[in-house]
Amino acid sequence: MWTEEERREEWQVLFDQLSTLTGIPWYWFAAINQYERTINQVHRSRKPLNDQLINIYISEARWSGALNPDQQDTDPLSIRFFQGIGLDGDHDGRADRTNPIDVLYTVADHLLRYGTTERKLKAALWEFYHNPRSVQRIEQFAKMYQAFGTLDLTKRAFPIPLRSNYSYRSTWGAPRGWGGRRIHEGTDIFADHGTPVRSTCYGMIEVMGWNRYGGWRIGIRDINNVYHYFAHLSGFNQELEEGSLVEPGQTIGWVGSSGYGKPGTSGKFPPHLHYGMYRDHGLAEWSFDPYPYLKRWEQEERRNKK
Known part of the structure; x- marks a missing residue:
C-alpha cells in the first residue's frame, strides 16, 4: 500500500514527465487526478485502480470500446478498431x-486534441466529463496547485484563534425554525464579537457576500472537494474576494451576529x-458533521504550539 x-x-x-512530454502544465494533471480521487471516494461503484496511485477512472466500455466483445482488451489496435480511447503510454x-502511465497518456492525448x-x-474537460461542475472543480484545483506549488495541501487550522474566548459543542442535525423547518448543518462556535475567523484549509473562495440565513458569509473550496462555510460574520478581510486563494490560519473575517x-x-x-462542511459527489453536495474535524484540528494545533 502507498503512504x-x-x-x-x-x-x-x-x-512532471508528462508535462515535459506534452507541454501541459503539471498542475492540470494533478487537478484531474485529485478531482477523480474525491469522486471515487464517494462513488463506491467506481472501483479504485492501481492501488489508488492514479485515481482517474475510465470505464471498461469507454477504454476498450462499447462494442468490443472483450471489455478487458489491452491490444491497442483492437481497442482503436472498436473506437475505445485506451492508449499504450509506456510502449x-x-x-x-x-x-x-497508460491512463495518464490517454488523458493527455484527449487534452492535446484541443x-x-x-x-x-x-473545453477538453467539458468533452471528457460533460459536467460543468467537474470542469469548475478541476480548474479550481489546478489554480491551487499552481499557486502553492506543491501537492501537499493537507494542513488544517481551527477557525478561531486558540487564545480567544470561545466555546462549542456538537449541534449538527438539530432543528432550526427561522425561515421554515430545517436542520442545523454545522457547528456553532460562540466567541466575542470581532474575534478573527480563520480559514481552516488551503482553498479558493467560491462565495462571499450576504445570505439571509447566514448573513455575511464566506464559502471556501478545498483540494479535497469539501466546501467550508463560515457564516454570521461581522465583516470580511477586504484583501479577499471571490476567487482568492487562502491558507490555513489566514484571517478571512470576524465573528458577528449577522443574518x-x-x-x-x-x-x-x-x-x-456558524461553521459547516459540505461534500461534493459530482452532481450535488450534502452536509456532514464538522464537529469531529474541529476537535481534531483544535487538538493538533494545541499540540503543535507546545
Missing part, C-alpha cells in the same frame, strides 16, 4: 487501464461563527 507521502512523490514524478505493447491553453483545456433577514440584519442571536 500519502509516497503517492505525492510518485504523482509529482509522473505529472510495452499493451493499453492497460490499470497502468498509471490544445494547451487554459480555455482549450477547459436572519435582509442585508445588514444583525443582533438576532449572540455572536458566533
Whole structure:
C-alpha cells in the first residue's frame, strides 16, 4: 500500500514527465487526478485502480470500446478498431487501464486534441466529463496547485484563534425554525464579537457576500472537494474576494451576529461563527458533521504550539 507521502512523490514524478512530454502544465494533471480521487471516494461503484496511485477512472466500455466483445482488451489496435480511447503510454505493447502511465497518456492525448491553453483545456474537460461542475472543480484545483506549488495541501487550522474566548459543542442535525423547518448543518462556535475567523484549509473562495440565513458569509473550496462555510460574520478581510486563494490560519473575517433577514440584519442571536462542511459527489453536495474535524484540528494545533 502507498503512504500519502509516497503517492505525492510518485504523482509529482509522473505529472512532471508528462508535462515535459506534452507541454501541459503539471498542475492540470494533478487537478484531474485529485478531482477523480474525491469522486471515487464517494462513488463506491467506481472501483479504485492501481492501488489508488492514479485515481482517474475510465470505464471498461469507454477504454476498450462499447462494442468490443472483450471489455478487458489491452491490444491497442483492437481497442482503436472498436473506437475505445485506451492508449499504450509506456510502449510495452499493451493499453492497460490499470497502468498509471497508460491512463495518464490517454488523458493527455484527449487534452492535446484541443490544445494547451487554459480555455482549450477547459473545453477538453467539458468533452471528457460533460459536467460543468467537474470542469469548475478541476480548474479550481489546478489554480491551487499552481499557486502553492506543491501537492501537499493537507494542513488544517481551527477557525478561531486558540487564545480567544470561545466555546462549542456538537449541534449538527438539530432543528432550526427561522425561515421554515430545517436542520442545523454545522457547528456553532460562540466567541466575542470581532474575534478573527480563520480559514481552516488551503482553498479558493467560491462565495462571499450576504445570505439571509447566514448573513455575511464566506464559502471556501478545498483540494479535497469539501466546501467550508463560515457564516454570521461581522465583516470580511477586504484583501479577499471571490476567487482568492487562502491558507490555513489566514484571517478571512470576524465573528458577528449577522443574518436572519435582509442585508445588514444583525443582533438576532449572540455572536458566533456558524461553521459547516459540505461534500461534493459530482452532481450535488450534502452536509456532514464538522464537529469531529474541529476537535481534531483544535487538538493538533494545541499540540503543535507546545
